Amino acid sequence: MAQTTLKVQGMTCGHCKASVEGALQELTGVTKAEVNLEEGTVNVSYDEADVTIEAMHEAVEEQGYDIV
Template structure:
């Protein structure tokens, strides 16, 4: 297992948190998502043999947020 922190801009409410968590949870290989609205950080634990950083970034960006790894 690997872990990374995504820096997500534009999250401000519970709906934002749910959107980001839902998008990442749908990816095969993601085992845990922890969204911190106050800091804009999203901690992700994942299986690097099944999913990569680019796929996670795209999943969050598809929800309308800007992502920095």
């Protein structure tokens, strides 16, 4: 199991948190996604054999947020 922290721009509320966490958790291989609104980050636990960082970026960006 691997972990990464993504810096996400534009998250300001509970809906933002739910959108980003939900999009990431739908990806095969992601076991946990936890947003910290104050820091503008999301901590992701995932299986490197099933999902890539690029796929996570795409999932977040499809929700309308930018990865920085």
